[in-house]
Amino acid sequence: MTERTESAVRLVILLAIGTMAGAAAFTHVHDLSVAHGQPHWIGWANAVAVELMAIYLGLELRARRRARRPVGLVASLLVAFALLSLAAQVAEAEPSVWGWIVAAVPSLAFLALVKVVLSNAPATPPAPEPDQPQTDWYDEPQPVEPPPAPVMPPASVMPTTPMMPPASAAVRPPLGVVQPNRPQVVGIIR
Template sequence: MRHAENAVLVLILLVVAAVAGAASFTHVHDWTMANSPAGTPGWFGWANAVISELVPIACALVIRRRRRTGESVLYPFTVLLSAVALSLAAQLAVAKPGFSGGLLAAVPALAFMALVKLVLSTKPATTVPEPVKPTGPTPVESVRPVEHIPPVRPVVVPEPLARVNGVIPSGVVK
């Protein structure tokens, strides 16, 4: 069931991404071209659109990864906020004057960012590993009684034989 829910969520995200992307990319393109010098090629507007719309998604992925590894999220979060501000500025710049014009122009970018946040902030399911059942004897069963081991007796070597170069080696008892 969880796999089906995840699949539906990803499908919704992809549909919203396509529609919001088309609207947002168009707004950023139009804004870029309206504010660029005469003769600027159209691809430049599309390049700005791709950059400004994909950077927030990349930042969200980096933030998620860094949270998992315990690293700082300050820099990617700052870049994320800057990219979202830029995208929203483009949406508002091409909107009709007034609150409703700005709100309607900002809906695609805000909706997509909200869905990205929902999908990327979902914690992965954690599974608790089952305890390992021993297949052989338990540690107590595997202990055997120690057989009687005779004590080690030192080797007694006569002093003249024990001396090597005038020194008695350690471990030799006189």
């Protein structure tokens, strides 16, 4: 079986389990809400809120892991909404151990499937430092050659004009210009 065919089969299985588990979970949450005095439309609103919130939180958890952000609150909320869905399914079951197990199967299968799919994040190389140039992660580092040393002309070619004094001396006023009783401001030419 080729990898493409295997991926297609996995997608069909994912959609089938997701559809059936979602239908069972939506129905159980709706029926439990209606049985406890909520109108039908609020029962469906509860079902949508509980089930889609669990799916959204799973996707948010994956996005936060990829971005290397904290996942504690999102993971706690995911567990809470998954347990709420599971509790609704078990509450609608026949009050026996086997009734509870059979009622929990769709929700547990869906949760396991979501966990497998969401934990299968693609491997990404670490992001480069912001001030570093983008390079291929697997390239060997190349040695950096120092720049060539400047070539000085021979002494016979050097100019005979006097060189400028250093910059710090060039900005000072000549001696005797500044009166001794005035504060001297260095760096200002008058």
